[in-house]
Amino acid sequence: MPGAAARSSALSGLVLLTGMTAGSALGGWLVAARGPGWVFVLNAVSFAADVVILHALARRVPAPPRLPRTPGQVRQGIRYVTAMPSLRAAMSALTVIGTLAITFQVSIPLLITGTFGGGPAQVGEAFTAVSAGALAGAIWTATRPPRRPITAPAAAALAAGLAGVAAAPHLVVALSVLGVVARRLVDLPHLDPRDPAGC
Numbered sequence: 001m002p003g004a005a006a007r008s009s010a011l012s013g014l015v016l017l018t019g020m021t022a023g024s025a026l027g028g029w030l031v032a033a034r035g036p037g038w039v040f041v042l043n044a045v046s047f048a049a050d051v052v053i054l055h056a057l058a059r060r061v062p063a064p065p066r067l068p069r070t071p072g073q074v075r076q077g078i079r080y081v082t083a084m085p086s087l088r089a090a091m092s093a094l095t096v097i098g099t100l101a102i103t104f105q106v107s108i109p110l111l112i113t114g115t116f117g118g119g120p121a122q123v124g125e126a127f128t129a130v131s132a133g134a135l136a137g138a139i140w141t142a143t144r145p146p147r148r149p150i151t152a153p154a155a156a157a158l159a160a161g162l163a164g165v166a167a168a169p170h171l172v173v174a175l176s177v178l179g180v181v182a183r184r185l186v187d188l189p190h191l192d193p194r195d196p197a198g199c
Helices: 004-034 036-060 073-083 085-100 104-115 120-143 151-167 171-185
Strands: none
Touching: 004 036, 004 120, 073 085, 085 151, 104 120, 104 171, 120 171, 151 171
């Protein structure tokens, strides 16, 4: 079904993005109020829930069969990608964007503390804005009817948004534009490499 993969991906990301939005806000507040030590402690404790859930899933869901390893599998995968122009274009675009544009973990703290003189609370607000924008994009993608990929417009909007963040004169403006940038990022992973129009 056309568009089903994008909607499924968006739906599966809703829980993750909801947690990231709330976690970013809570983490920023905790660092500002109690210091980073407590945040690391709570983060470590939270993984206990992951261990319990994964253990329960392992007992109920059988592991999928594994393909036997053979020499040259990585080379075969690379040859497969390079042999298909649409897939090669999509992977190349995502590689460039992932390397140069999706650097939020490093660039956001530097932007907030270096350019705007903010502290942990403002860094948390920035990550909350990014997560909230991505969450809005995931909801939009999941609820919209199937459509053709729009990779070029999404990439152009992402570039314009990043330029807007760089030129933002005030922290509030930067946070707002960061949310828009994250919203546009949601469109990029939902490419259909089989459709040359999307690349």
